[in-house]
Amino acid sequence: MLIQVLGCYGGESPQCRPVSLLINGTVLLDAGAITSALPLKDQAKLNAILISHTHLDHIQDIGFLADNIFGKRDQPVRIYGTRTSLRYLKDHVLNNHIWPDFTAIPNARSPVLAYQEIQPGKEFKVEDLTVKAVKVDHIVPTVGYLVSDASSSLVYSADTGPTKNLWKEAGKLKNLKAVFVEASFPNELRRLAQMTGHLTPELLVKEIHKIGKNNFATYALHMKPAFLEVLAQECKSQGEKIHVLKQGERIRL
Numbered sequence: 663m664l665i666q667v668l669g670c671y672g673g674e675s676p677q678c679r680p681v682s683l684l685i686n687g688t689v690l691l692d693a694g695a696i697t698s699a700l701p702l703k704d705q706a707k708l709n710a711i712l713i714s715h716t717h718l719d720h721i722q723d724i725g726f727l728a729d730n731i732f733g734k735r736d737q738p739v740r741i742y743g744t745r746t747s748l749r750y751l752k753d754h755v756l757n758n759h760i761w762p763d764f765t766a767i768p769n770a771r772s773p774v775l776a777y778q779e780i781q782p783g784k785e786f787k788v789e790d791l792t793v794k795a796v797k798v799d800h801i802v803p804t805v806g807y808l809v810s811d812a813s814s815s816l817v818y819s820a821d822t823g824p825t826k827n828l829w830k831e832a833g834k835l836k837n838l839k840a841v842f843v844e845a846s847f848p849n850e851l852r853r854l855a856q857m858t859g860h861l862t863p864e865l866l867v868k869e870i871h872k873i874g875k876n877n878f879a880t881y882a883l884h885m886k887p888a889f890l891e892v893l894a895q896e897c898k899s900q901g902e903k904i905h906v907l908k909q910g911e912r913i914r915l
């Protein structure tokens with residue numbers, strides 16, 4: 663599995679793009695940074711976007727992507743999400759007020775985008791990947807993802823405070839190679855993190871210990887741009903090997 667980090671932050675600045683992890687050039691985990699990161703020809707190669715939740719930093723590039731790939735593909739780009747997330751997208755974003763409904767453009771039979779509802783806890787296939795969504799604990803309905811191919815697996819926490827089921831499922835993966843887990847706020851803002859359904863580096867370490875093994879790489883992501891330096895320092899000083907993800911990185915599992 664090849665993972666390209668198109669964006670990995672919990673907000674945006676000239677140096678920081680929001681979260682989008684591209685798998686094998688065709689499948690995306692979240693849509694915070696597509697059109698701002700990928701050349702046009704590569705945007706047209708995307709087949710699937712797995713949405714964790716509908717906060718803006720995870721969906722903001724879907725609309726511009728639809729515009730850019732119009733007329734360039736035979737098949738729609740499939741947007742995978744829970745029933746609630748897809749409803750929010752439909753009602754509040756691609757609703758012909760904020761942005762056109764690209765699931766009906768140029769017509770409903772061969773649209774630019776298509777919604778694909780998923781059930782948390784139930785495995786499904788995307789290309790040659792096996793995927794499972796697991797509910798996590800954020801302030802809006804959110805799922806993390808477990809993604810596997812024949813030889814390796816990754817876990818993506820999405821936005822979450824302390825949670826349980828995702829780590830339980832992660833512990834069952836045979837070839838777990840990488841865990842991408844959020845670290846939004848510095849340790850001293852723990853209360854804010856807890857109020858808003860996020861983690862600090864200290865809380866992150868407690869979370870990965872719940873997996874019950876340690877033979878995988880840990881990547882911190884979703885750092886808020888305003889706290890980048892202190893977050894990098896705090897991740898380093900946790901006494902665990904935490905790799906602070908950088909946009910533009912390529913990781914082969």
Ligand SMILES: [Zn+2]
Pocket residue numbers: 672717719720821884
């Ligand atoms: Zn976020």
Ligand SMILES: [Zn+2]
Pocket residue numbers: 715717800821
């Ligand atoms: Zn969020």
